[in-house]
Amino acid sequence: MRVHTIHLIAAARPNFMKVAPLYHQLAERAWCNPVLVHTGQHYDFNMSAAFFRDLGLPEPDAHLGVGSGSHARQTAGVLTAYEDVLLDTPPDMVVVVGDVNSTMACTLAAAKLGVPVAHLEAGLRSFDRTMPEEINRVVTDALADLLWTPSPDADENLAREGVAPERIQRVGNIMMDSLEMMRPGIEKRRAWRQWELSPGGFGLVTLHRPANVDQAATLETILEALAVVAAELPLVFPVHPRTRDRLDEFGLLERAENIKGLVLAEPLGYVDFMSLVTGCRLAITDSGGIQEETTYLGIPCLTLRPNTERPITVTQGTNRLVETDELASAAREALAQPPEKARRPEMWDGRTAQRVADSLEHWLNP
Ligand code: UD1
Numbered sequence: 001m002r003v004h005t006i007h008l009i010a011a012a013r014p015n016f017m018k019v020a021p022l023y024h025q026l027a028e029r030a031w032c033n034p035v036l037v038h039t040g041q042h043y044d045f046n047m048s049a050a051f052f053r054d055l056g057l058p059e060p061d062a063h064l065g066v067g068s069g070s071h072a073r074q075t076a077g078v079l080t081a082y083e084d085v086l087l088d089t090p091p092d093m094v095v096v097v098g099d100v101n102s103t104m105a106c107t108l109a110a111a112k113l114g115v116p117v118a119h120l121e122a123g124l125r126s127f128d129r130t131m132p133e134e135i136n137r138v139v140t141d142a143l144a145d146l147l148w149t150p151s152p153d154a155d156e157n158l159a160r161e162g163v164a165p166e167r168i169q170r171v172g173n174i175m176m177d178s179l180e181m182m183r184p185g186i187e188k189r190r191a192w193r194q195w196e197l198s199p200g201g202f203g204l205v206t207l208h209r210p211a212n213v214d215q216a217a218t219l220e221t222i223l224e225a226l227a228v229v230a231a232e233l234p235l236v237f238p239v240h241p242r243t244r245d246r247l248d249e250f251g252l253l254e255r256a257e258n259i260k261g262l263v264l265a266e267p268l269g270y271v272d273f274m275s276l277v278t279g280c281r282l283a284i285t286d287s288g289g290i291q292e293e294t295t296y297l298g299i300p301c302l303t304l305r306p307n308t309e310r311p312i313t314v315t316q317g318t319n320r321l322v323e324t325d326e327l328a329s330a331a332r333e334a335l336a337q338p339p340e341k342a343r344r345p346e347m348w349d350g351r352t353a354q355r356v357a358d359s360l361e362h363w364l365n366p
Contacts, residue, residue, distance in 0.1 A: 003033050004092040004364050007085075010060060011039040011078075011102030013047050014289050017270060018097040018120060020055035021177035021353035029357055031366035035091065039078045039102040040065040044241060050269030054185075055178060071101060071132060078105035086113050092364060096140060097121055097174070099133040099288075099309075104140050111143040118363075120174060120356060122147035123154025124288075124309035130211070133288075137309070146363055148356055150174075151312045151345055171355040172347030175289055176296055180350035182271060189275035195236060195263050197279075200339070203233045203331070204280040205262075208240035212286050212304055216250040219243075221324050222304065223256055228328040229284070230261030233335060236276060238265040282334050284327065291319045298342030300334040302327060312345050 006026060010019045019036070026034040038060035042048045052059070062085050066077040078101065086094075086109060094110040096103045097120040110117045119140050126134050141147060141158060149155050150173040158168050179186070192202060205226060213219050226235060237256075239247070247253040257264055268276070274293070277283065283294050283301045291310050294301035295317025302322045313319035318340050322330045347355075 001031055002366060004031055004366055005033045005035055005089075006360070007035050007037050007091040007094045007106075009037050009039065009094065009096045009102060009106045010057075011041040011106075012098075012100040013042050013051065013267075014287070015098050015100060015103075016048070016051035016055060016057070017178040017289070018174045020051075020057050021174055021181055022095065022097075022120070022356055023057060024181070025353035025357045026360075029361065031361065031364075032357075035062070036060040037062045037082070037085065037106075038064065039082065039106070040067055041074065041078070041100060041102045043067055044267070046267040046269065047241065054182065054270040066102075075101045075105045078102045079109050082106050082109045083113070086110060086115055090115055092116070093118060093360065095120060095360075096144070099124070099136045099140070101132070101136060104136040107140045107143050116146070117144045118146035118148060118360065119144040120148045120171075121150055123149040123158045123168070125154075125157045126307045126309040128307050132210070134309070146359070148359065150348070150352075151310075153311055169355075169359050170347065171359065172349060172352040173292060173296075173345070174352040174356070175292060176344075176348045177350050177353045178270070179274065179293065179296065182274065185271050186274045186278060189271050190279070191268070191272040191275035192236070192279050195234075197234060197236070199279040200281050201234070202280055203229065203235045203282040203284060204276050205235050205237040205283075206240065206285045206287050206290060207237075207304065208242050209286040209305065210242075213240075213243045213246045216252070218324075219246060219250060220252060220255075222327075223252060223259065225324050225327040226262055226284070227259045229331045230259055232261075233281060233331070234261045234263065235284070236263045236265060236280075238268045238273065238276075240267060281339075282331060284331070291317075292348075294318055296342060296344055296348055298340045300337070300340065302330050302334065316343050316345055318343075
C-alpha cells in the first residue's frame, strides 16, 4: 500500500482545534502520513504553543515563521514560504481549515502548483466583503478540489456559486471533535476558580475583530456597554493581543482595567478557555468559533457583529447578533431566561474527523 502524505496547515489560534482531531485521526490510518505545517501567523505561546500542548499535537514538521503584517504582506509571506515547501517535498494533498489569511495563501500556492487542496469548514459566507475572512473563504472555496462543509447552509452557498456537487461533502463541525476529545480535562479544570467565581455566575467576553477594536470610538462604546453588563454579572475577558494593542494605543487600557466586575486576563490555552465557556452563564463575543461552541453547549451567546457566516447558530442555536447599543438589554434578557438546552445541529457529534478521513481515503483511493 502506498502511503500518502497529507499536509495539514496550522496557522492561527482558531485553526488548531480544527486540525488536532484530524491529525490524530489520520495518524491512525496506515495509508496516511500526516505532516503538520505551521505558517507562524500566530506565534505567542498563548496563541499557539499552548494549543499544541493542550490538544496533544507534536511540534510542527515545518514552520514557516511568517508572523504578523498587513494583509498583503502576511499573505505574500505565507505564499512564498509555502511554495518552497511544496516544491521541496510535494504532498499528495493539502488540507486547509477555516478562513484565516494562511488558509487562502496555502490554497493559492498549492493550486498554482497543481497540488490538490481540501478545505475543511468550506461554504460559510457572511456576504460581507469588508471582513477579511470572507475574501479568504471565497478564494479558498473557488480553488479547493474538495469542500468539506459543516452545515446545510454551507452546501447551499457553494451550490449557488456553481460548485459541482461531487466536490461538496457535508462532514459536520470538527471543533466539536476537539471539545469531546478534551472534555474530561475541560470538566476537571474549573478555570473560573482563579477569579473566585462560580459556575453559572459569570459571563465570558472575547473581542478581536478589526470592525470592533480598530477604532477608538467603537472600542470605547463597547467598553461602556460591557461596564453596564459587568455591574450585574462579573465578566472575564481574555484579551486578544490585537485588542490589547488597540486599548493601549487609544489610552483605554486603564479605563478597561478599572471597570468594576470586568476582569481582564491574558489569552488562555484551549482547556482553560473551554472550561470558562462550559461554566459561563453568557458569552459576549465577535469570534466565529465561540458562536458554535456555545450553540453546542446550550449557552446564550451575544455576538457583536451585524452578520454571521454561521447562521445555523442563530436559527437553531443559542446565538443572537446584537449591536453595541443593544448589548446591555440583550444581556439582561438572556439572564432572565432559564438556562437553555443544547440544540445541536446535525453531524456536530464529535465524529467529523472520522468522516473527513473516510472522505480523503475515498478521494485518494489508496
Ligand atoms: C486572525 C484571523 C482571524 C481570526 C483571528 C483569531 C485573518 C485575516 N484573521 O486575526 O480570522 O479570527 O486570527 O485570533 O487571518 N499578534 C500577537 N501575537 C500573535 C498573533 C498576533 O501579538 O501570536 C498581534 C500582532 O500585533 C498582530 C495582531 O495581533 O499584528 C493581529 O494578528 P493577525 O494574525 O494579523 O490577525 P488576528 O486579529 O489575530
